[in-house]
Amino acid sequence: MYTQTLVSLVAAASTVLAAPHLHKHIRAEPKCPIVFDGRVPLNTAPTFFDTYATNTIFNPDYVKGNDIKWSEILKFPNDTSRFDGDKYTAVEVTLSDKSIFQKQNGFRRAGLQFLKDASDGEGGKGVKTLHWSVKQDPARPLNLTHEYLNVWHEAGDYSSNQIQFQAGSIIGKSNADKNNFKILDRNGAQLYTIPIDQKNWQNFALKLDYNKNQVTVYYSVGAAELKAVSTNKSANLAGGGQFQLGILKKPTGSTDVVNNGYQSKNLNEGQIYGGIFLEDSADGCVSL
Numbered sequence: 001m002y003t004q005t006l007v008s009l010v011a012a013a014s015t016v017l018a019a020p021h022l023h024k025h026i027r028a029e030p031k032c033p034i035v036f037d038g039r040v041p042l043n044t045a046p047t048f049f050d051t052y053a054t055n056t057i058f059n060p061d062y063v064k065g066n067d068i069k070w071s072e073i074l075k076f077p078n079d080t081s082r083f084d085g086d087k088y089t090a091v092e093v094t095l096s097d098k099s100i101f102q103k104q105n106g107f108r109r110a111g112l113q114f115l116k117d118a119s120d121g122e123g124g125k126g127v128k129t130l131h132w133s134v135k136q137d138p139a140r141p142l143n144l145t146h147e148y149l150n151v152w153h154e155a156g157d158y159s160s161n162q163i164q165f166q167a168g169s170i171i172g173k174s175n176a177d178k179n180n181f182k183i184l185d186r187n188g189a190q191l192y193t194i195p196i197d198q199k200n201w202q203n204f205a206l207k208l209d210y211n212k213n214q215v216t217v218y219y220s221v222g223a224a225e226l227k228a229v230s231t232n233k234s235a236n237l238a239g240g241g242q243f244q245l246g247i248l249k250k251p252t253g254s255t256d257v258v259n260n261g262y263q264s265k266n267l268n269e270g271q272i273y274g275g276i277f278l279e280d281s282a283d284g285c286v287s288l
Helices: 004-026
Strands: 034-039 091-095 109-111 129-138 147-154 161-168 180-185 190-195 201-207 214-221 227-234 242-249 269-280
Touching: 004 161, 091 242, 129 147, 161 201, 161 214, 180 201, 190 214, 242 269
Parallel strands: none
Antiparallel strands: 034 269, 091 269, 109 242, 129 201, 129 269, 147 161, 147 242, 161 180, 180 190, 201 214, 214 227
């Protein structure tokens, strides 16, 4: 009896001591000035994203299929990432056969743009850090025989992406790493790669030093603190532009991927996002 009581007391004490430590690592608040906040508040109605009258987070017009609303594209899993805490929710960007933007018949795409982001705006100046977390949806898996563009900063003249976060089989390259996320510069040079985790949140941050044309990559899994995994890599960040987060799925079997190529029918794919925000890192501040 005495032994059982002692064990119970020790277990209870261990739980009390461990709780603050657990809480500390599950929730994290941005510690730097936020330039654009893409975190979605809990209980946000899907129709919130459809018009300028309500959508104060993302551009309701871009970038999506011509005949589909954001309320039909976005899903809201009951889940949160490291920087969502108890105030924000995950958001899933999905693709369907309707995901054709303008006349880009080769692509299937849906990309969220920060509402106040502009080609010559603050997002492309000074030193900024873009945060996002991703999680895979087993009900809407990506087809990794295709090339996917998931997060990118597109130059103001639309000629290139200064930085790009990709998945799947990169066109023109070996598909040996198709199951990896790849962070590439505008010339396709690899800055960082990591296998896609099919179960856990993967957290990324890119510190973009537009003054020095340098990129630092931060990464962690689950609720763990971000760590620098690629530091001050040279990359041409010139040209202004805007951020996009979502999915751009390229076709196969074509040399003109924008306009034609193979895409499967009855498309139902998704990428879950959380903890989306851009912060000012001019003084070296990065939320970890």
